[in-house]
Amino acid sequence: MKPLFFLLLFSNLALAFYIRSSASTPAAVESGEPPVRPVCLEWGVFIEPDLGPVRAAISQQSLREAIVAKTVDEITVHWIHIPPLGSRARAKKKMGELDRLGVTGYTHIDDESIWTHAISMGYFHTAEEAQDAMAAYRQRGVRSAIIATRSIARTAFVAQAASEETIRRLTRLEQEFPDSKLQRIACRTP
Numbered sequence: 001m002k003p004l005f006f007l008l009l010f011s012n013l014a015l016a017f018y019i020r021s022s023a024s025t026p027a028a029v030e031s032g033e034p035p036v037r038p039v040c041l042e043w044g045v046f047i048e049p050d051l052g053p054v055r056a057a058i059s060q061q062s063l064r065e066a067i068v069a070k071t072v073d074e075i076t077v078h079w080i081h082i083p084p085l086g087s088r089a090r091a092k093k094k095m096g097e098l099d100r101l102g103v104t105g106y107t108h109i110d111d112e113s114i115w116t117h118a119i120s121m122g123y124f125h126t127a128e129e130a131q132d133a134m135a136a137y138r139q140r141g142v143r144s145a146i147i148a149t150r151s152i153a154r155t156a157f158v159a160q161a162a163s164e165e166t167i168r169r170l171t172r173l174e175q176e177f178p179d180s181k182l183q184r185i186a187c188r189t190p
Contacts, residue, residue, distance in 0.1 A: 040187035043170050043180060044156030045072050049107070049120060051155060057176060058157070061169040067157040078130035079150045080137070082119040084109075091117040094144070101140045121145055123152075160188060 046054050058064060085091045091108050098106055098119070107120045121137065124130040130147050137145055159166050174182040 038161035038187050039167065040185050041159045041162050041167065041170055041182060042156050042185045043067070043159075043174060043182045045154045046156070046177075046180065047075070047077070047123065047154055048152040049109075049123065052111075054157075054177065057173055061173060063159075063166065063169055063173075066162070066166045067159045067170075069155050069157055072154045072156050074151050074153050075125075076149060076151050077123040077125060078127050079123050079148050080121040080130055080134055080145050081115075081148065082121070082144050083146065084114070084116060084118040086117060088117060091119060094119060098142065101142060103137065103140055103142060123150075158185070 058067065082094060085094055088110065091110075095106065095108060103121075105122065109115045109118045109120055121142075122130075122133055124133060127147075134145065134147055159170060162170070170182050174180050
């Protein structure tokens, strides 16, 4: 009776080991084919104020479900802007004045933040760059703009195990946003 018990125990253990080892071995490896590695990509890096058009482009490419935003870090910038004007009508009036002065490249901030109805005129990495830009604005007649130092987040978008279609769409977005970079990254393990 004891030998039969040990024989059954041994055969059950051997069967369990066989099932476990064959389940962990992919079919591609058994057939001699190299395993297919997933492609993981990161696209970015964008500063917080530029995310509006980036997110709109992501939606237009139907990528909202395929990629995830991640904060990379925060940087300090020097921001030239006209402080919030209180209403959309006042902001539009001020933008008309800027147009008449020949100023371009500004953005009306129209969101639910404390900066609603401010006019952004640029972000600069150094105080000297901001001062030079401010001097140029002053020469054109802009008097209400100020320089403020801000800490802003930088964001990248990550696609884990990207499909061929996701790769194609992200490549299109990289071309649409020439200052961005699409790069392959190590895939996150579950």
